[in-house]
Amino acid sequence: MTSQIDLIPGRLREAVARDGETIVYVARERLLEAMTWLQQTPGQEYDYLVDVTAVEYRDRERAIEVVYFLRSLSRKTDLRVKVELQASDELTVDSVWGLWHGADWLEREVYDMFGIAFRGHPDLRRILMWETYAEGFPLRKDFPLRGRFSRAEQVRQALNANPEAHYSLDELSIADAWGDIPDDMRERLKRGERGTVPE
Amino acid sequence: MSTRTVELELATPGMDAQGQPTRVPLTASDLGGEHLLLNMGPQHPATHGVLRLVVELDGETVVRCIPHVGYLHSGFEKLGEYRHYNQIVPLTDRTDYLSPMANNVGMALAAEKLMGIEITPRCTVLRVIACEMSRIISHMVWLGTTSIDLGAFTPFLWAFQERERIYNLQEMWTGARLTTSLTRVGGLMADIPDPFVEGLRKFTDTFPNTLGEIDRVLTRNAVWAGRTQGIGVMTPAEAINYSLSGPMLRASGVPYDVRKDKPYLGYDTYDFDVPVGEHGDVYDRYLVRLEECHQANRILQQALARLPDGPINVDDPRVILPPKSRAMSDMEAMIFHFKQVMEGVKAPVGEAYVGIENPKGELGNYFVSDGTAKPVRWRIRPPSFINLSALPKMAEGHLLSDLVAINASVDIVMGEVDR
Numbered sequence: 323m324t325s326q327i328d329l330i331p332g333r334l335r336e337a338v339a340r341d342g343e344t345i346v347y348v349a350r351e352r353l354l355e356a357m358t359w360l361q362q363t364p365g366q367e368y369d370y371l372v373d374v375t376a377v378e379y380r381d382r383e384r385a386i387e388v389v390y391f392l393r394s395l396s397r398k399t400d401l402r403v404k405v406e407l408q409a410s411d412e413l414t415v416d417s418v419w420g421l422w423h424g425a426d427w428l429e430r431e432v433y434d435m436f437g438i439a440f441r442g443h444p445d446l447r448r449i450l451m452w453e454t455y456a457e458g459f460p461l462r463k464d465f466p467l468r469g470r471f472s473r474a475e476q477v478r479q480a481l482n483a484n485p486e487a488h489y490s491l492d493e494l495s496i497a498d499a500w501g502d503i504p505d506d507m508r509e510r511l512k513r514g515e516r517g518t519v520p521e
Numbered sequence: 522m523s524t525r526t527v528e529l530e531l532a533t534p535g536m537d538a539q540g541q542p543t544r545v546p547l548t549a550s551d552l553g554g555e556h557l558l559l560n561m562g563p564q565h566p567a568t569h570g571v572l573r574l575v576v577e578l579d580g581e582t583v584v585r586c587i588p589h590v591g592y593l594h595s596g597f598e599k600l601g602e603y604r605h606y607n608q609i610v611p612l613t614d615r616t617d618y619l620s621p622m623a624n625n626v627g628m629a630l631a632a633e634k635l636m637g638i639e640i641t642p643r644c645t646v647l648r649v650i651a652c653e654m655s656r657i658i659s660h661m662v663w664l665g666t667t668s669i670d671l672g673a674f675t676p677f678l679w680a681f682q683e684r685e686r687i688y689n690l691q692e693m694w695t696g697a698r699l700t701t702s703l704t705r706v707g708g709l710m711a712d713i714p715d716p717f718v719e720g721l722r723k724f725t726d727t728f729p730n731t732l733g734e735i736d737r738v739l740t741r742n743a744v745w746a747g748r749t750q751g752i753g754v755m756t757p758a759e760a761i762n763y764s765l766s767g768p769m770l771r772a773s774g775v776p777y778d779v780r781k782d783k784p785y786l787g788y789d790t791y792d793f794d795v796p797v798g799e800h801g802d803v804y805d806r807y808l809v810r811l812e813e814c815h816q817a818n819r820i821l822q823q824a825l826a827r828l829p830d831g832p833i834n835v836d837d838p839r840v841i842l843p844p845k846s847r848a849m850s851d852m853e854a855m856i857f858h859f860k861q862v863m864e865g866v867k868a869p870v871g872e873a874y875v876g877i878e879n880p881k882g883e884l885g886n887y888f889v890s891d892g893t894a895k896p897v898r899w900r901i902r903p904p905s906f907i908n909l910s911a912l913p914k915m916a917e918g919h920l921l922s923d924l925v926a927i928n929a930s931v932d933i934v935m936g937e938v939d940r
Contacts, residue, residue: 340871341634370777371764372876373902377889380897391874391885391902395761395775398782402874424764427910435598450591450939460599467603 326365331355345402353405354416360392360401361421368392368401371422374429376436378409378463388415388438407438417443435461556584559921563592567670567925570935572909576916576924583924586916588909593939601899605865606632606706609899614700616901617937619662620655620880621701622691627877629704630785631886635873636866638707638840643831647713649786649824650721651703652877653817654691657728658684659880659932660810660817664735667807667929671748676735683731690720706866707841708834718825725821732814739807749804753915753927756801763911766904767882768813769931772798772805779878791820803930810932813880840866865894881905881932901940905933 327336327344332352337345348356360368372391379386385406392401407413417440419425429440430449437459440446448455456479457470469476562573571592577585597612604612609632613624626648633640640648665680688698694713695701703710739745755765760773770777778795780788796812798805834841842861843854868890876885882904889898908931915931916924 339873340637340869341873341875343874369761372883373885373887373900375887375898375900377872377898379889380891389887391887395777400783422764423762423914424907424910427906428764431906448591450594452591460596465599467599 329359331359339402343400343402345404347404347406350405350407350415353403354418354420356403357390357418357421360403367394367396370395371418371424371428372400374418374425374432376432376438376461378436378461380463382409382463385409386413386436386438388432390418413438414441415439416441417446419443435459437462561924563589568928569666569933570938572928572933572935572938574912574924574928576921578921581920581922583916583919583921586913586924588912590906590909590935590938593935595936595940597940598899598901601896603895605894606868606896607866609896610704611700611702613901614702615936616903616940617659617879617881617884617905617934618699619934620659621699622651622695622703623655623659623877623879624884625702625704626652626786627875627879627884628886629706630877631873631875631888632706632868634875635868635871635888635890636706636840637869638835638837640707640835641832642829643712644708644833644835645786646824646828647709647833648704649788649791650821650828652786653820653824654687654721656817656880657814657821658687660814661687663810663880663929663932664807667926668739668745670925670929671745673739673742673745676738679731679735683728686724690717690724693717693720705834705841707837708832712833718828721821722825725818725825728818729815732811732818736811740811746804748923748926749807749930750802751800752803752919752923753930754800754802755911755915759911759914760801763914764907765882765911766907767878767880768806768809769882769908769911771796772809773801774798779876779883783876785875785877791823793820803926806930806932867892867894868896876902879904881934881937882908901937903937903940905931906938906940909933909938 327333327346330346330348332349332355334347334349336347339345360366370393372393373389374391375389377387377389385408388405388407390403392403393399405415407415413436415438417425417429419429419440420442426444427449429443430446432438433440433443433446434448434450447453451460458465471479557578559576559578560573561576562568563571568574573589573592575587575589576583595615597616600612601609609628610625613628614621617624661680661684665677665684668674668676668680691701692698694717695703695710755763755769755773757774760770760775765773766777774797776795776797779785780793781795793816794812796809796816798809838854838857839861842848843851843857847854848858849855868888870890870892872887872889874885874887876883883902884904885900885902887898887900887902888896891897912928912931915927919927
């Protein structure tokens with residue numbers, strides 16, 4: 323088994339977790355190559371993506387890790403693959419959506435919570451927080467538990483928010499409804515707060 | 522109204538030559554072929570919680586479905602980083618609130634794996650009982666609400682009646698019906714009270730009758746079959762590729778069950794079968810869940826038969842609180858009590874992931890520790906979140922009314938999706 327792990331493209335080093343699982347650290351540039359190899363090589367066949375998440379340590383010197391939990395359903399084995407990102411660097415990795423479609427929402431959640439961008443993801447939007455959320459990335463260690471804004475500021479923002487924005491006028495095709503929407507909403511759209519005003 | 526173009530581009534799965542997601546403008550050439558954008562939820566009985574679906578319709582056919590989640594986001598994972606391991610247990614009640622005891626068990630197993638704690642035989646069996654009781658109540662809620670969604674009212678009443686009986690047992694054991702907080706690291710919050718075994722035995726004796734009645738009412742019911750067969754099909758390859766788990770995965774014909782393939786709590790010593798579907802449609806998901814209730818009942822009977830005597834907690838004063846009487850009279854016990862309450866249980870440096878077979882799918886708990894009493898990272902692998910992400914794929918090309926059936930068949934609970 324160990325000799326097989328040596329063959330993973332871009333492999334940096336290994337570790338063993340306390341639950342006995344093998345962790346393989348992979349170079350960030352070669353992640354997609356390594357994942358493709360793990361999924362498609364006979365004898366590996368990691369066909370199931372269990373989870374994608376990220377870990378930031380309290381020690382700020384340590385790199386932020388993106389963790390992939392892989393499983394081979396036929397061989398009934400698990401493998402943990404990690405990519406290390408320096409917080410000072412650009413937080414970007416390649417998306418594995420092309421290999422496992424299950425990565426779609428998982429990567430969106432990591433992006434939402436940690437601000438790690440996935441290159442090549444088809445629809446990288448915030449998922450749990452709302453699209454206009456301005457306080458940053460909640461699961462980062464520099465994000466205070468109570469949020470970045472004071473309660474007063476949060477209330478102020480909520481009261482000043484455009485309630486229609488919550489209904490994502492883009493999707494509800496404002497162009498169609500232009501004649502029917504209330505005047506104040508039309509004003510906001512003209513100011514360019516949301517969507518594009520039809521000709 | 523003649524030609525119109527909606528000035529909107531939506532990303533679709535697919536990439537162009539530059540590796541950028543392809544964006545397709547939403548256009549409709551004329552009124553005849555006009556697509557309707559319909560907002561469903563977040564307050565809609567058929568979305569099973571605060572789920573919002575934006576559906577693009579061509580007539581009554583779903584062209585595209587865009588789920589929006591996050592209305593119930595509570596930041597449990599962030600909260601967990603500021604709490605001792607035992608203080609995290611109440612948070613797990615509130616994730617998948619339809620099977621709180623199984624969540625408690627999953628979290629405790631991960632923390633124990635991280636700390637290298639071996640739980641006692643009695644605790645192991647009691648935790649199996651907790652997991653299987655949760656499976657039954659969760660599937661009963663699923664069955665009841667889904668049958669209501671599809672127009673059958675009677676199974677809802679039967680299912681909720683059975684669920685009520687389990688809730689009474691849960692209340693007898695933990696004092697709470699929903700927020701059970703059953704487990705502690707290294708053991709349980711309380712042993713079962715005396716009438717519990719008799720009550721559960723009575724339940725397991727009569728529960729199959731109710732399942733049989735539900736089976737008679739639904740399985741060969743023309744309306745039920747017509748609304749569910751061939752709807753929301755996932756092939757085995759797709760189910761694997763979309764990381765589906767639990768009944769969703771097995772209904773598609775992939776026989777993966779964590780209890781069988783990566784046993785925990787000694788599940789490999791119980792005699793039970795894993796039902797596997799054939800077609801991967803809503804009907805097969807119903808059949809799989811119904812059979813899982815029978816199997817859960819079998820496991821409960823076996824667990825009751827083998828329930829050993831003995832302590833429920835490990836004999837380690839650093840992990841388990843001493844009895845209150847000793848803490849008030851014995852100096853050493855008081856010190857352990859004080860240290861545990863004030864400092865918490867310290868976990869060694871490292872990480873551990875434990876996946877358990879929850880009613881909704883594989884519930885994973887992933888702890889990363891830096892040696893302190895609070896985890897650096899607590900990650901819940903939320904089964905219904907990942908199962909729900911395949912909803913757009915399943916709903917495409919079906920009628921709007923089928924979307925209700927498909928969404929119900931995913932068995933989501935928004936507390937867990939949004940966490």
